[in-house]
Amino acid sequence: MSNEVSYNNVVEATVSILRKAETTLSEDVIETIQKAKDGESSTVAREQLNAILKNIDIASRNKVPICQDTGILIFFVEIGRDLAIDFNLDAAIEEGVRKATISIPLRPNSVDPLTRNNSKDNTGDGIPDIKYNFCDGNKLKITVAPKGAGSENMSAVKMLNPTETDQIRNFVLETVLNAGGKPCPPIVIGIGIGGSFDKAARLAKASLLENMTDMNELELSILKDVNSLGIGPMGLGGDTTALAVHMKKAHCHTASLPVAVNIQCWANRHASIILGGEE
């Protein structure tokens, strides 16, 4: 048994991945945006993509958040089965969030859903949203994916009839059409198919973490259809409405076909850290 991960390790790790996720984008995201700019036929679209690349550069150089909407904070935690944790992991991540809110800083985004009172520290009932999974080994992997409201608000879940697998593509395209320029296109599209009403949404969100340069044939064909719509960067027209499409599925009830489409803006922010794991 390994027991070398402490409460303070998790607090500091949380601050460090939040800083990385909020101020920088991973190579695959930047590469995809650059490629989109090089291939754009619309001048307005190219200018928008140029501003985006300039913005990414300024943010990482000045170590400031890429976007003022520093998001609602979603964590994915993988716990090695051989790792012993003798402290409150939720509390450690929450403390990291409170510290990061001041030190990076992050915009206080978490409010009561009805009174709209702002907690001022990005925590609250059920927030940050932390999803736990077990894995082999003795490591602790923490991933954070800050999610902005502009794109999250344009996401959708639909319970299709089990015979309507051919409607999945239409549902994705309609969700993108209804979103228009609002989710800050070029977008990344996470699709969750199967599971249950809520599991489909979780699959869709998890698929946003996938490497954007790596898509299968079906994902590429949906991406092609989406980009044929011509909505373009910021809804101002162009060839690049989406940068990537990723899909995850799970078995579902024989009478159901849940489909979730999670829309992500071009700033596909996420960062991970691995703790523990020493022999």
Add this chain to the structure above:
Amino acid sequence: MEYNLTMPLKKEDITKLSAGDIVHLNGTILTARDEAHAHILEKTENGKEIPFGLDESVIYHCGPLMRKIEDKWEIVAAGPTTSARMSKMTPELLDKYNVFALIGKGGMTNVTEAMQDKCVYLAFTGGCAALASENIINVKEVHWLELGMPEAVWVLEVENFGPLVVGIDAKGNDLFSKIDEKARKIYSGL
């Protein structure tokens, strides 16, 4: 066409712009999003005073990320927010106040009539908060901070702020709805 405009704007500055033009702005703008819009309309309705001027103003749909260094507010990141959320409240706002320009992202619905001959919608690239902050040179005032940092009204001084694309002009042209119509046509043909 490209324009570099300095505040206070004149009506001719606005009416000469066409959808698709590029604009850079210099001078004072103020932020207002959902709660600030609701607040302005409610106070106006009840005959209460608004602590900042809205006539001949430029409103930025933005909930900035700010930091207080000693007793001075400083911009950290301040890109545009989704303007569509303010669509419903905008015609009444433009009816009560002579606002010259709205800055935001993603476009607005059912506002072209209210904007006719008096106001334009300028689109700033969404998510580009670090870029926007480089051109905000001073935080002049803050009002209604009790609404929370993103919802408060921040009075900002900008220099060469842009590039802003004229999304909706004062002549009834809306770039976003044109693109949307075209996209729906393409979809129905797929």
